[in-house]
Amino acid sequence: MTAVAARPVSPVLRRDRRRWGWGLAALVAVGWSLLAAVDGEVVNPAGSVQFGRFAAAALSPALDGAFLGVLGTAALVTVAYAVLGTVLALVLGAAGAVLVARTTWGRRRLGWAAARGVLAVPRGLHEAVWGLLLVNVLGLDPWVGVLAIGLPYGAVTAKVFADLLDEVPRGPYEALLAQGSGRTAAALYGLVPQAAGGLLSYAFYRLECAVRSAVVLGLIGAGGLGYQLSLSFASLRWPEVWTAVYALALLCLAADVAGRAVRRRVAAPRRGADVLSRDRVLTAAVAAALAGVVWSWWFLALSPASLVSARAREQAGYVLGAAWPPAADGDLLREVVRQSVVTVQTSVLAIAVATAGAVLVAGVAARPAGRSARGRRVAGSLLRAALLLVRAVPAPVWALVLLFVLLPGVLPGALALGVYTLGVLGRLAAEAVEEADARPRTALAALGARPSGGWLYGVAPQAAGPALAFALYRWEVVVRDTLLVGLLGAGGLGALLASRLAAFDWAAVTTVLLATVALTLAVDLVSDRARRALR
Template sequence: AVWHGLGVTMATAFLSWSLSLLFGVLLGSVCADVIWRSWSLPIWPAIGLRRGLAIPRAVHELVWGLLLLQVFGLHPYVAVAAIAIPYSALVARIWRDHLDSADHRPLHALISAGVHPLSALMTALNPGMGSVLMSYGGYRLECALRSATLLGVFGLGGLGTELQLTLQSLQFRELWTGLWVLAAVMLILEQLLRFWRKCSGVGVHGQRRILLFGLLAIAFGVIGTFWLRHVVPDQFLGLSWFGLEVPSWTQLNAAARELPWLRMILETLGLTVLAAGIAIGLPPLALLLWPSPRWHQCCSMFWACMRWIPPPLMVLLLLLSNRPSLAIGALAIGLHNSGVMGRLLLEGLQQQSGQRQDALRAMGSSERISWLYGLLSPQSPSYLAYGAYRSDVILRETVVVGVIGGSGLGWQLLESLSSFHWAAVVLVLCCYCALTITGESLSDRCRSLWLQS
């Protein structure tokens, strides 16, 4: 059962990652201002598309999965679409940001010389975009595997479903077998992606990188499609369609009056603040306890384990010895995201020269002080900038533990979906989108300020 669930999870991750990468690059190129200006066209269509993509990006893949499950029933493509829709919007945002923030002087020079805009764009911007696609695309593959496991925890099939069933039936031997299998797959994937980045960064031009990575994405999509058809052949008989009742204005007004908005919003924001504090503050404090290579390796292994365990599964594990509370949900999200932040911090510290630390140590400073001011301080602006982005991700992930922990907008969303109260579903989703879009704009401003510092 574990190996069958692993096959479903990996096939879902491969196919959804391939689709999100292809559609994300296409949408990101269309909504970039530099593309429209190269053809001397107005940029208002790009602005409208960017604002439209903020809505699917603001909704977590779990919410997409639950909504599509109500519409199409249980089908393998439901999990694929639930991951591909928000991931396409996320990839489009990153791709567009790098296109518009790149150096456009070579592009303007080529266009002024009479070169066709398409040829000028391919020549001037592609060399820098190859590394962006490879680094962020590889990271998205890891996220797709984690998201496929997460959707399985909520009944959409795969390894997550097997882990949830073994935990509910108290079969801990099978549970740990599944966790070790998931950890091994994630570790192998991380090492393969790291090796891929190192090998592809030597003597490979940007256009070849994009072409090579595009072919790899298409190959993964084909493999994922055939693999998914092989492991779940009985479910590919066709999609079902369950009509949804569009709520009227009277139903929306009644649902708006009956829902406890203030309590739900405060619980969601409190969960976000607590989890963000754990995720951002834990890695530097842990490394500061004992700034030595052995301790850093131990921290790296701990953070790897935190990255491998999905937040809802971590909540269920914590609930075995604790009562449900807001702190348990915040701890689960915070520990999971601290694994990502810790990995990023260690990679940034390894790229530091170490001259400041050696100078402070030579002046008589202690090991902790020299590490704090010599290595961590120069790395802090970029670390805090990524922490601002991670806070935005944590706000979207609160729906995951809210569904389990009985708090915030996530719990109300699950209750409304279970009772087919579509007016409440629409209002809760609109509130969640408003919160996440507002948090995204605030995190963008904080990130730009920290990067400028």
């Protein structure tokens, strides 16, 4: 009897109902937010002339020596804030990572969840909000800029570092535990050395972000390029505004290029004769970072004594005493709920605009893997420069510009955040296209497919998942940034916070801040569930 070979059965593609459900929910949320954004009058025709002057000045920036000298000094202040803020964030993040890593807590999930919950408070508030609060305690002290960057970034860094520690092999860690070491010591000596590459790479990425945050802090009076930008903007000196914008772009480009070089070296360490050799670029980067810390401390003339001065203690006691307990009157709570809805609508519309834009530009912005036409290379370079420019300009500046032609509300805030976030997502989506497997596209080209078809069917499906995951991750960041543009009149919880801060109603300020943290946690939870559905 001859055995009959079983016929292979092709796997049946099944529709993932969770993905369809999340997709439908996203469309409903975007439609709901768009209807709220265009409800009533949104255009301010009287501001079109001023907007035209602003746009025209892009081709004629101010280049006089006196103003460039002022910008040079302001750039040094921004760099010093970014360096010291990053160092503080790394110190806090390294200490916090060991305390909140899942590995450290073992099976004690309640303690791990509580530790993670503590981190949600500092990272749930924007750096500018920290700056406004610290100004009321420390005055215009340089520590305001350093702490406003270091505290929230430290909480974010602790979370990321903890995740990196949880992903490395646990063999050395468990061996140290078996020899009687404590969990903290075992984590320091058994986990940290293995994760050192990823930790160093993220540290330089955080420095890039700190440069942009230092600019934002300048908008609220902390000094630096942001402060000079706000002064020129307030006096309607558009050529000076564009000079400051281009200076910001160059500074962000320098941080971006340096960070990218370091991360590339960490990802692919040098070898000599099959043995890991010292990388001079990484050694120089670490040495430059240490020298930068010393110089920044000297340049800003920081004094630890100012943190514990009698005035600081008195102001801190007054603010804390006035801020607790939070205000709970009915009118305020109803307003908090209403403005929370506005904040969600603004963030949803902003991330939708940024995601749609990133999908459109990712293919052209990505660097070609092989040889390509000169026109394609030029178009890609110009588009990458444009993305750098829109993410170098802080979202509040985009909001102020849009408020020339749009009335205050959801729409200007959403568009401002959407444009800024497009600069970030466009870059990330382009990198996802660059990292996609080239074989499907090559196979389609061999079968006679056009380049557009090869990209659409061979590259886009691979890049779609990472791009959507990046967008969902950025949604939490956009919620925090919504508070910032709201401070400038774009609506939402930021506008409510600004009015309460102006009235020194600290109990109401606490209520608004708690609502902001709760909203950020809720968005983080929804975003995490949606990312799981995409895997």
